[in-house]
Amino acid sequence: MTMQGVAASIGFVALWNKTDAEYRASASDEWATTARIQGAFKASRERGNVSAGLFASRLGSPYAYMTFWHCPDALSLVDSIADLERAGDFKFADSYHVFGARISGSCSTVMRVPGDARADHGLVAPTGLFVQWNVSARPDRAAAEYEVLEVLATDGCELAGAYDSRLSSSWERFAFAIAAEASLEQVMNDLRRVADRRGVVMRTLVGQLDRNYRFASHIQGERPWLDSDENR
Amino acid sequence: MAGFGREPMTDPIGWINHWRPKDAWYYLATPERRNLQVTWEDIRHVARADGARLLGQYESRANSPFARFSIWEFTRLSTLTAMLAALEDAEYYRYFVEDNVLGRRTSEPYANYDEAARLTEESA
Secondary structure, eight states, X not given: OOTTSOOOOEEEEEEEEEOHHHHHOOHHHHHHHHHHHHHHHHHHHHTTOXXXXXXXXXXXXXXXXXXXXXXXXXXXXXXXXHHHHHHTGGGSEEEEEEEEEEOTTSSOSSOOOHHHHHHHHTOSSOEEEEEEEEOTTSTTHHHHHHHHHHHHTSTTEEEEEEEEOGGGSSOSEEEEEEEOGGGHHXXXXXXXXXXXXXXXXXXXXXXXXXXXXXXXXXXXTTSOSSOOGGGO | OOTTSSSOOSSOEEEEEEEEEOHHHHTSOHHHHHHXXXXXXXXXXXXXXXXXXXXXXXXXXXXXXXXXXXXXXXXXXXXXXXXXXXXXXXXXXHHEEEEEXXXXXXXXXXXXXXXXXXXHXXXX
């Protein structure tokens, strides 16, 4: 990347929990806000952002949900976050957000969305895998990073992208991958082996793909979280 | 708008850069520390030549796990990412650790939340 380079494409991960306001919301507030959030998602797609979907992440993290977006540039991301602010999304969610510039050559040019992963692997519920790591203090950082990415791009694991997140985080790198359920244990073991052998400080979070959002304590079965067949 | 886009823009990107040295920094000999600092300053100078502005540097050890923070403005995201990549190549992150925040400047910081509250009021 050079000073005059074209702006990098962006990866974005959101992890969130429900606020008390979500539990206290009236039905009209719930559905009016949900409709506005869907409008913000639609505008986001029109900007070229691609979402990997909604992943229930309580099984391995302090967060209820996780999502990942690949964005053509950072403006497409921040404009979409502003839309979500206006829609009232954040009255119902306390979020951890991180974004980074894509590491060149670290992923396919078109992210494969969960629908594709499901077809490829015959999965009912593909697993989203969010990995953050710090490696740059090591003299062998290139080799260590290569090994992390290699694990995330093995059979049964689809690397959506790897990103440099120092600009927005104390974690230097993150990657998002979608793993076949049957491959998850092997992928996690291989990541741990790389971390141990190379001394890479790493954090991993997993989540299972969910089609419907659990609002407060009920499932919004009336509509999918991403209200669009084109972007499951 | 655009420092987040492909061209320089009118709304700059603000970047709060929290940092502190790692243990290894204390064990470098003085000439090594000086050489590294010169190299890193040259890299920051390249960013400034590309439109970045260092607005100030502050001591924060009394109220933060980070000892210092620097406040920058950039006209292009690529200037910032290139600066970070160059610092990494120059072993900055071998000796320092950071935690950073960035965002675009706004003249209406409450506007989105006012709109969300108004819409909530309407749907009540």
